Amino acid sequence: MKKTSSSSGYRDPEVLVGLDLGTSKVTVVVAEREGPSGEAQIIGIGQAPSRGIRKGLIVNIDQTVKSLRHAIEDAENMVGLELTEATVSFSGSDVQSVKTRGMVSLGRAPRPVMQIDIERVIESAQANVSVPSGKMILHTIPVEYSLDGNSGIDDPLGMTAMRLDIELESVIVPVAMVQNVRNCVERARLDVSGLVIKPLASALGALTPEESVVGASVVDIGGGTCGVAVFMEGRPKHLAVVSVGGDHITNDVSTVLKIPINKAEEIKKEVDLFSEGTPDQPENLEFDHMGRNYSYSMSELTDIVQCRVEELFAVLIKNEISEAGVAMLPGGLVITGGGSKSAGIDHYLSRIMNTPVRVALPLDSGRMPPNRNGAEYTCAAGIIRYVLEQERDPFRFIDNSFDSFVSDSSIASPMGIGKIMNSAGRGGGRFSFVQSIINLFKELF
């Protein structure tokens, strides 16, 4: 929802809304800022338990819509505003991150790079992406520019050269997955103003600028998934979703101890499952449940849980991190999400991954409501950072999601760039500058 400026010249604060479709909970984050270039301040976070989402994927539309409505109402009550649109983070197991290269010649004599050259080079790299049927490109992310063979150019605009090269990352997801997300959010009476894949939002919500530049990987340990993002030189080198999360640990505890899931969840949060062999750790885990007394060998339980986490990180997540093709990540491993709250998990992961590990709260946690500023809110808070980044530099993260569904020209991603790029990508033909001007006029009038 966006308020317009008044005749006195005073600009009402603008409201930005993010919606995180999690497996355990649905979160709605509301931020307010003064003017389009002002700092945004999170003013409220609504949430509701998530029903109808399994391993990050919508499996029941009605239940998901109900959860969304509860979370939206909760946020509206907190901020005293009626929300009308949101940028939505989502995921699922079938998320591919594909790299391609593109090149354009700037002419026989060196000249400054113009915006249209950047659009052309992005388009040329996009033309090399093969999108399987039933799938679509959700994000187009320029990873690295080179000028006359010199790599590591952060922003080529205005720099002089004869040739511009790009490495582009495309995040490909099933069309049906995106359509289900849109349907649910719209049925919960919010317009979708943008979509973002969860690991990208989590990384933006957790990584310090230094970590993002020197290189670090971020793992958001959620309920049903782990979002993986590898950043280097301030840009995402690889994004992935692994369909294993904290709930798998709960299931293991429940199976081993033969207790219901809710009791297993309680135990998982109370018992230190990772600091094996410390003097404080008892030999046996003893507790009462439904009138029965349980006693179980602590080391047997921690072995099972640690095996699960080792397999998750040392195999599945390590494979994804290596896909980034980055030799060194001096910023180490940054973990966030509800699963990162397990006592001792950082030291355990540091040992098995042989890298420094930091448990990250949202970068904005100091300005978020108390009790809703923990690691499980990093992704939601990151959505607001994503929106602001996208507005600051429309070529940083290009949202292609409107291409597949939108015929209504009034709906566009921030600054209309997503739509401009989409019109280039759709036919695979040349990007038309004239067409972009026509589109802009259509949007304005």
Ligand SMILES: Nc1ncnc2c1ncn2[C@@H]1O[C@H](COP(=O)(O)OP(=O)(O)OP(=O)(O)O)[C@@H](O)[C@H]1O
């Ligand atoms: N204090 C805690 N100790 C250990 N685990 C915890 C703690 N608090 C929450 N969790 C676990 O975190 C997980 C939920 O995390 P989170 O809220 O980030 O998930 P989500 O965003 O809803 O799911 P996803 O991102 O997978 O779709 C659950 O498995 C829960 O058991």
Ligand SMILES: [Mg+2]
């Ligand atoms: Mg999550």
